[in-house]
Amino acid sequence: MITVSTDGSCLRNPGGAVGWAWINHDGTFDAGGAASGTNQTAELTALLEAVRAHPGAEPLMIESDSQYAIKCASEWLEGWRRKGWKTASGSPVKNLELVQSIDRAISEREGPVRFRWVRGHVGNPFNERADQLAGHAAQDWASGRGDLDAVFGEASPLVEGATSRRPSSAREEVAVTTGTKAATERPAEPAWSNGTLFD
Known part of the structure; x- marks a missing residue:
């Protein structure tokens, strides 16, 4: 099984510079950002x-550590798709472009995808590293550079010999929409997005 930790950062929510990051537990990682967004768009982009x-x-x-991102990608996704991308109240799904992109990415992936909520800022080294990378990326975009040299210059892998994966210069910026507050209760586990379970 491949295990990856993700995180997002928004310097001023909403509308501030955002950063996202993922780090594979083999130590490889990637990060990026945009000039403007929300906490939720950053978390969804990381995922x-x-x-x-x-x-x-x-x-x-x-x-x-984002219950909102996990629920969007697993618990709520199927219902939204069935209802024509409307919520239970009939309103449009927020961050729809990102949610649909996640749906496509999961559907097109041959293997199953599972999501697990972890509590943030409690010493989990991969969660902490993803948080640090996302924060650096947001700072880099806020400074107007947007080239992420600071992120990759300062980021040392957690696993000896691991390498970073630089984002493509052609990476598309994510469309930004206003998000909603994440639910406060912990999501049920496991949360499988494409219906395939494994032991």
């Missing part, structure tokens, strides 16, 4: 980029 960066048949576990 999306983690799925895209890990294709193949091997099961993928994504850990996040």
Whole structure:
């Protein structure tokens, strides 16, 4: 199983510079950002980029401290799709472009994707590193550079000999919409997004 930790950062929510990051538990990582966004768009982008960066048949576990991102990608996704991308109250799904991109990325991936909520800022080294990378990326975008040299210059892998994965210069910026507050209760586990379970 591939295990990846993700995180997002927004310097001023909403509308401030955002950063996202994922770090594979083998130590490889990627990060990026945008000039403007929300906490939720940053968290969703981190999750999306983690799925895209890990294709193949091997099961993928994504850990996040964002209950909102996990529920969007697993618990709420199927119902929203059935209802024509409307919420239970009939209103449009927020961050729809990102949610649909996550849905496509999961559907196109050969292997199953599972999500696990982890509590943030309690010493989990991969969660802490993802948080640090996302924060550096947001700062880099806020400074107007947007080239992430600071992120990759300062980021040392947690696993000896691991390497970073620089984002493509052609990476598209994510469309930004206003998000909603994350739910406060812990999501049920396991949360599988494509219906395939494994032991």
